[in-house]
Amino acid sequence: QKEVEQDPGPLSVPEGAIVSLNCTYSNSAFQYFMWYRQYSRKGPELLMYTYSSGNKEDGRFTAQVDKSSKYISLFIRDSQPSDSATYLCALPHSGAGSYQLTFGKGTKLSVIP
Amino acid sequence: DSGVTQTPKHLITATGQRVTLRCSPRSGDLSVYWYQQSLDQGLQFLIQYYNGEERAKGNILERFSAQQFPDLHSELNLSSLELGDSALYFCASSVAPRTGGYGYTFGSGTRLTVV
Numbered sequence: 596q597k598e599v600e601q602d603p604g605p606l607s608v609p610e611g612a613i614v615s616l617n618c619t620y621s622n623s624a625f626q627y628f629m630w631y632r633q634y635s636r637k638g639p640e641l642l643m644y645t646y647s648s649g650n651k652e653d654g655r656f657t658a659q660v661d662k663s664s665k666y667i668s669l670f671i672r673d674s675q676p677s678d679s680a681t682y683l684c685a686l687p688h689s690g691a692g693s694y695q696l697t698f699g700k701g702t703k704l705s706v707i708p
Numbered sequence: 709d710s711g712v713t714q715t716p717k718h719l720i721t722a723t724g725q726r727v728t729l730r731c732s733p734r735s736g737d738l739s740v741y742w743y744q745q746s747l748d749q750g751l752q753f754l755i756q757y758y759n760g761e762e763r764a765k766g767n768i769l770e771r772f773s774a775q776q777f778p779d780l781h782s783e784l785n786l787s788s789l790e791l792g793d794s795a796l797y798f799c800a801s802s803v804a805p806r807t808g809g810y811g812y813t814f815g816s817g818t819r820l821t822v823v
Contacts, residue, residue, distance in 0.1 A: 638710060
């Protein structure tokens with residue numbers, strides 16, 4: 596079983612729709628949960644992160660973590676064509692002086708005007 | 709512009725050849741990370757350096773090697789290239805190895821095509 600699973604989509608929605616993106620993970624030791632956004636031909640950029648369980652809201656974006664079921668979600672309200680991108684969940688783990696992110700494969704989102 | 713500079717942006721080379729990818733981290737960042745992104749595998753962690761020292765290794769092939777220089781720029785060397793090495797290679801940087809929820813900043817990548 597991979598550490599992080601993410602449905603690759605693609606997902607196509609009309610402008611203004613609510614979008615739900617999800618990941619599951621296997622290692623219960625993860626404490627931080629991140630979402631990156633990657634536009635075509637660009638590097639991923641950090642969208643938001645949460646610590647432990649619960650919700651975090653940032654404008655039209657809400658990140659949700661359910662540690663009991665090892666399930667993380669990103670909701671986009673009032674989606675815009677500019678939200679069209681690939682969204683990747685990422686879980687960090689660190690050791691003695693090391694730090695790395697494990698990424699889901701990403702979900703490609705298209706918001707149609 | 710993220711502040712992380714990768715060169716070249718595109719590279720086309722033949723099987724069996726060797727190439728070097730270069731990365732300049734964001735000003736002030738001491739840690740550099742290399743990732744490979746392919747359609748079937750997604751983003752795979754290759755290696756991490758901090759202030760010139762190797763700190764973590766991921767799924768990096770023996771044909772691949774990297775180093776971080778005193779000026780903090782990093783190079784990823786790929787040798788005996790195979791068709792399957794065609795991918796996007798990203799460099800990322802952060803201030804320190806352990807950044808909790810802050811993640812790190814990616815460059816725009818180098819697209820490598822092996823023919």
